[in-house]
Amino acid sequence: MKYGRVYNFSAGPAMMPEEVLEDIAAEVLNYRGSGMSVMEMSHRSQVYQKILDDAEADLRKLMGIPENYKVLFVQGGGTVQFAMVPMNLMKNGVACYIETGVWSKKAIPEARRYGEVLVPASSADRQYSYIPDCSNLEIPENADYVYLCENETINGISWPSLPDTKGKTLVADQSSMFLSRPCDVSRYGLIWAGVQKNVGPAGMSVVIIREDLLRDDLPQYVPTYLRYKTHADNGSLYNTPNCWAIYCCGKVFRYLLDNGGLEAQAKRNEEKAAVLYDFLDGSEFFRATAEKNSRSLMNVRFVTPSQEEDAAVIAAAKAAGFENLKGHKSVGGLRASIYNAMPKAGVEALADFLRKYEKR
Numbered sequence: 001m002k003y004g005r006v007y008n009f010s011a012g013p014a015m016m017p018e019e020v021l022e023d024i025a026a027e028v029l030n031y032r033g034s035g036m037s038v039m040e041m042s043h044r045s046q047v048y049q050k051i052l053d054d055a056e057a058d059l060r061k062l063m064g065i066p067e068n069y070k071v072l073f074v075q076g077g078g079t080v081q082f083a084m085v086p087m088n089l090m091k092n093g094v095a096c097y098i099e100t101g102v103w104s105k106k107a108i109p110e111a112r113r114y115g116e117v118l119v120p121a122s123s124a125d126r127q128y129s130y131i132p133d134c135s136n137l138e139i140p141e142n143a144d145y146v147y148l149c150e151n152e153t154i155n156g157i158s159w160p161s162l163p164d165t166k167g168k169t170l171v172a173d174q175s176s177m178f179l180s181r182p183c184d185v186s187r188y189g190l191i192w193a194g195v196q197k198n199v200g201p202a203g204m205s206v207v208i209i210r211e212d213l214l215r216d217d218l219p220q221y222v223p224t225y226l227r228y229k230t231h232a233d234n235g236s237l238y239n240t241p242n243c244w245a246i247y248c249c250g251k252v253f254r255y256l257l258d259n260g261g262l263e264a265q266a267k268r269n270e271e272k273a274a275v276l277y278d279f280l281d282g283s284e285f286f287r288a289t290a291e292k293n294s295r296s297l298m299n300v301r302f303v304t305p306s307q308e309e310d311a312a313v314i315a316a317a318k319a320a321g322f323e324n325l326k327g328h329k330s331v332g333g334l335r336a337s338i339y340n341a342m343p344k345a346g347v348e349a350l351a352d353f354l355r356k357y358e359k360r
């Protein structure tokens with residue numbers, strides 16, 4: 001790898017495409033003759049407005065976002081969305097949350113501050129190693145929405161297909177699979193994604209929301225900044241946005257468009273993940289923890305026969321230049337996050353390393 005960079009398997013913040021970083025580096029002191037860096041630029045300037053407009057237009061093109069959806073760039077990262085979703089979408093005060101791992105579990109108590117939360121399906125019985133059957137969920141008539149985490153970053157599982165929400169609004173946390181494959185936005189009421197997993201720098205979420213879900217009748221206590229409508233009415237410029245993150249995300253949107261869009265990216269991701277899962281399936285020492293039809297293509301979780309062996313592999317891998325293979329502290333084991341920007345060569349090198357380690 002150029003510049004002494006390493007294969008970084010971090011779950012987030014995570015790798016960005018090298019070409020994008022080079023492009024950003026070339027513009028960092030003087031953005032296209034403006035005489036200043038994007039970091040130093042007024043968010044009300046014409047130059048910045050174009051960066052913002054282009055980012056939104058490119059994302060719309062990439063995902064095929066219908067006209068009746070707003071694209072918002074909201075500060076505060078993923079955790080803020082755990083609160084914003086119920087604050088903005090609970091009208092009757094009832095929502096259904098599907099519990100599939102650490103991140104959907106975290107969203108539940110946050111939503112309970114604002115109303116009743118029902119859990120019509122869970123995969124807790126087998127340590128969140130699979131997506132439960134959601135073809136016939138018990139969803140009450142007055143439920144405001146059905147919420148899911150489309151890729152559980154920590155548990156390494158992903159939804160093979162969307163649930164039947166019985167006509168209720170579907171809300172998805174796409175943080176760790178955003179832009180990893182084509183997405184039919186019209187099936188969702190709201191999609192949100194913290195960008196530091198698959199797109200850009202930390203501290204911001206992209207929110208894609210159907211216009212009829214933007215409300216004027218929110219409870220008085222909902223802060224101005226935490227109303228989706230505030231951001232929608234002001235084109236994500238109600239206050240100073242995370243200008244730098246939006247600029248970097250825009251670069252990644254353009255990069256994906258220039259490289260065949262989401263179909264091509266999905267193909268690359270499938271090929272990459274297959275390299276690792278095929279190795280794990282054939283191994284007698286390592287074992288993938290996710291059940292086959294729920295496997296994440298972004299976060300590959302695996303274990304050895306013991307915690308001591310896990311730690312030994314992680315240390316040996318680090319010494320060989322494979323960074324951040326330690327599983328999340330809440331679940332242990334190993335995890336290779338192989339988002340869009342991880343080159344196939346990186347995954348092949350890792351599988352090779354693990355194969356040799358097993359032989360030894």
Ligand SMILES: *Cc1c(COP(=O)(O)O)cnc(C)c1O
Nearest residue numbers: 077078079103153173175176194
């Ligand atoms: C990382 C992550 C979050 C939390 O994002 P923060 O920006 O750290 O608050 C939420 N959901 C998923 C699926 C994640 O991977």
